[in-house]
Amino acid sequence: MRRLPPRRPGRTNFWDHLSELERRTLVQVGVARRVHVNETLPVRDGPGIAIVTEGAWVRLQAGNARTSRSVIDLAAPGDLISALHPTDPANPQWPEEATDIYGVVLARGVILDVAQEMIPIILGDLPYIPTLIRRIQNDQLHFAWQLQAGRRLKIDIRLARLLLGLLHRFGEKPVGQHNVLMPPLSQGDLAAWIGASETSVGRVLKRWRCEGLVRTGYSTVAITDHKVLRAIADSPTMPYAKLPTTVGEMAAGYLNLGRTRSVPVPADLPPGLHVRGADGHLPQGPYRGTRAQRRGDR
Known part of the structure; x- marks a missing residue:
């Protein structure tokens, strides 16, 4: 691809x-x-x-x-x-x-x-x-x-919004076969940003990796399915x-x-x-x- x-x-x-x-x-x-x-x-x-x-x-x-x-x-x-x-x-x-x-x-x-x-x-x-x-x-x-x-939305919604916001603001860079988000952020940084525990964020990222939505590495995140992540970021109470x-x-x-x-x-x-x-x-x-x-x- x-x-x-x-x-x-x-x-x-x-x-x-x-x-x-x-x-x-x-x-x-x-x-x-x-x-x-x-x-x-x-x-x-x-x-x-x-x-x-x-x-x-x-x-x-x-x-x-x-x-x-x-x-x-x-x-x-x-x-x-x-x-x-x-x-x-x-x-x-x-x-x-x-x-x-x-x-x-x-x-x-x-x-x-x-x-x-x-x-x-x-x-x-x-x-x-x-x-x-x-x-x-x-x-x-x-x-x-x-x-x-x-802050009161579900963790997966908050995390999707943060990743999309980082994408729109800072863009991507090519690394290997994928484009990764420019900011060098750890899993702990993402958790502290959305007000969640590092364990909870780790579970969401693991599920997204299995579903083919993201790829993660050392302080790197690559969004591989922008449309699905955009759908996750929506909320009936706060689009x-x-x-x-x-x-x-x-x-x-x-x-x-x-x-x-x-x-x-x-x-x-x-x-x-x-x-x-x-x-x-x-x-x-x-x-x-x-x-x-x-x-x-x-």
Whole structure:
């Protein structure tokens, strides 16, 4: 059976959307340092930008103990470790139970840190960056709140939603005869992300392997039957909706954006869940042309 081309990432990658001038400026004012697997990176409460570069992957989690941690999100090469507090400590928050947030390195690489005192300079000279960060905040919060909203669903539904969400956001890479999800996640990471025990997640993955839905390896998962997994992800009480992955899809899901100070709740989230505090304005895509031209576009 011929392997299909791997699916491309659908999320907004911070570094890829910057101009050369913006990249050079961040490199000049920031400090690059090498990080290693299992290194813990405290996520500061105040302003500051930390960018994952050169191959690193970082798992964002609440709590630092293996048995009590809760995975919140991932940062791939080019991503901000956390987009919620890089420019303003009053930015939106993760779900309520997400306190004492840490970043844990999953694959070694380099982190570019921009200190708090440099943030006003960055915002003043590079006005596109805060707009881009707000767009990434919308992406991250939509994903986090959608998973949080499904915490009472059956484990197989939660796990299917997580795997499909990772597929849409981070894409796949070819490994051997299969395309595997890009993130290097263990079975324990998947369990901590959906709020289930590692044993329960292991049973579901074993059943799916027997049914030909997935293939698993060391910190790898390959989805081999997307249609069936998509059917599993649906629930009569909370239908599954693919996360918006393009500007057009996001515009369709976030109505009446404007320059407000709150994010409209997407239609696929149940009533009562509110995402707080980010600007709902959606930029019209990555950098194009000079800064003056870009200001005119906006």
